[in-house]
Amino acid sequence: MDSAATTSDQFDLVVIGGGPGGYGAALYATSAGLNVAVVEKGEMGGTCLNRGCIPAKAYLETAAVQRHVAHAGDFGIESSAPVVNFGTSQARKQKIVDGIVKSLTGFMKSKKITILNGTGTLGPDKTVTVALNEGGTTTITGTHVLLAAGSVPRTIPGFEVGGPIMTSDEVLMLTEVPKRLIVIGGGAIGCEFASTFADLGAQVTILEGLPKILPGLDADLANVVVRSFKKKGIDIKTGVKVSGHTPNGFGGTRVHFGDDGESLDVDAVVVSVGRRPFADHLGLQGTGVTVTDRGFVEVDAYCRTGEPGVYAIGDLINTPQLAHVAYAEAILVTKDILGEGPAPVNYDRVPWAIYCHPEVAWAGPGEEAAKAAGHEVVVAKHQFRANSRAQILGELDGLVKIIAKKNPDGTAGQILGVHMVGPWVTEQLSGGYLAVNWEATVAEVAEFIQPHPSLSELFGETVLSLTGRSLNA
Numbered sequence: 377m378d379s380a381a382t383t384s385d386q387f388d389l390v391v392i393g394g395g396p397g398g399y400g401a402a403l404y405a406t407s408a409g410l411n412v413a414v415v416e417k418g419e420m421g422g423t424c425l426n427r428g429c430i431p432a433k434a435y436l437e438t439a440a441v442q443r444h445v446a447h448a449g450d451f452g453i454e455s456s457a458p459v460v461n462f463g464t465s466q467a468r469k470q471k472i473v474d475g476i477v478k479s480l481t482g483f484m485k486s487k488k489i490t491i492l493n494g495t496g497t498l499g500p501d502k503t504v505t506v507a508l509n510e511g512g513t514t515t516i517t518g519t520h521v522l523l524a525a526g527s528v529p530r531t532i533p534g535f536e537v538g539g540p541i542m543t544s545d546e547v548l549m550l551t552e553v554p555k556r557l558i559v560i561g562g563g564a565i566g567c568e569f570a571s572t573f574a575d576l577g578a579q580v581t582i583l584e585g586l587p588k589i590l591p592g593l594d595a596d597l598a599n600v601v602v603r604s605f606k607k608k609g610i611d612i613k614t615g616v617k618v619s620g621h622t623p624n625g626f627g628g629t630r631v632h633f634g635d636d637g638e639s640l641d642v643d644a645v646v647v648s649v650g651r652r653p654f655a656d657h658l659g660l661q662g663t664g665v666t667v668t669d670r671g672f673v674e675v676d677a678y679c680r681t682g683e684p685g686v687y688a689i690g691d692l693i694n695t696p697q698l699a700h701v702a703y704a705e706a707i708l709v710t711k712d713i714l715g716e717g718p719a720p721v722n723y724d725r726v727p728w729a730i731y732c733h734p735e736v737a738w739a740g741p742g743e744e745a746a747k748a749a750g751h752e753v754v755v756a757k758h759q760f761r762a763n764s765r766a767q768i769l770g771e772l773d774g775l776v777k778i779i780a781k782k783n784p785d786g787t788a789g790q791i792l793g794v795h796m797v798g799p800w801v802t803e804q805l806s807g808g809y810l811a812v813n814w815e816a817t818v819a820e821v822a823e824f825i826q827p828h829p830s831l832s833e834l835f836g837e838t839v840l841s842l843t844g845r846s847l848n849a
Contacts, residue, residue: 387490388412388713390415390504390517391414391522392658393524395524397703398690402489403487410710413491414489415492416492420491425476431470435572436731438465442460492508499659504518527652527697529651534618540627541629554642556644557580561584562583575733580608585615589601593742594745601734604773616638619632628642673688675688675693678712693705696728724740724741727806734773734801735802737795742777753779753782754782755778760772760774764833765831765833766831791816794808794811808835822840
């Protein structure tokens, strides 16, 4: 036990899991005056910090630097052909992760949060038994308990992890760039890895079972990503299922896929078919907590389980598997514990971000989804290639697309969705996110002044065009 403040076995809140949801809840609840304990079997920060968001984005930044150097000549900077030392990249990534883990753990201790290093299981009466990493067990109880055990990568039959077969966990430990790489799964995580390694010089193939990559993404945005990926040399095969692989005895393998018995020899395979909730070791016997057939803990709109005083958040429940959603759920739970009557999280309007190149970001429904929901819509979209800052950066691929309700007189009214693909759009979405969540109208947002020259001007100009008048269209 690493007790930062107390040796008591009774807490206002016991959190099982130290990922974004877990540590977010601990910090927020502590700031509200609650006495909190966190049970975490590994490093603080969970998947996001140790095996997900942060290390993956460090890889993507390495890929960005590679692109900049490769195109330095376009800016009049003469340089020799870049050489990727991925061992150095790996060390840099790990230094970033280790530094954040250390800072986070120290900050939690400074806030007098009790940290127990071990595996927690929930029993009756909100009792948590902790199998300590150092040996032995201890038992603590909470007036409230929060389950935040996170998720693990899903796997598929015939592609057990080992050798050239990796999930998002193992690929983040590579020390060299594979020459030939298959990514199984064309979702957000798969596309980020495909983009990274293609930019670093790998020959990349995406195998996706559905008719298109990034399913659920607005079609106009998905088409931009596909075109950009093809320019990178990424081979995208959709509507195909993998059937197995045959190791070649030299560290690589031959992957078999498709109805026609196609195969491809590669040095590595990244299985990226989503993540499953990790409720395996939570116990739950003798409690009212229920788990679905898919492994999700069942909760209501306030993240309350069937056991009074017990909550669940993050990847453990069937909500968007995003760290920032887990933060929002952590705040919701704390406010509910305090009796503050919080509003449930509006999952239809949360911000989404995919950090491949080009980046993708959105809030609210896309055009197809808005129409399917019964809305009559007005749509505007503008290309980044017409934006002066994008031209300066040399980043021309992408667009901003805005979906608004159509008023009875045919004009554009409330902004329903803001969708972006292109340079640094993950950093530009905030204005669109606020517009969607404040249910702002086109006329209201068109009053906003955007700095010039800036990438964010494109959002402003796209909104302005929906008023029927425009500067540049």
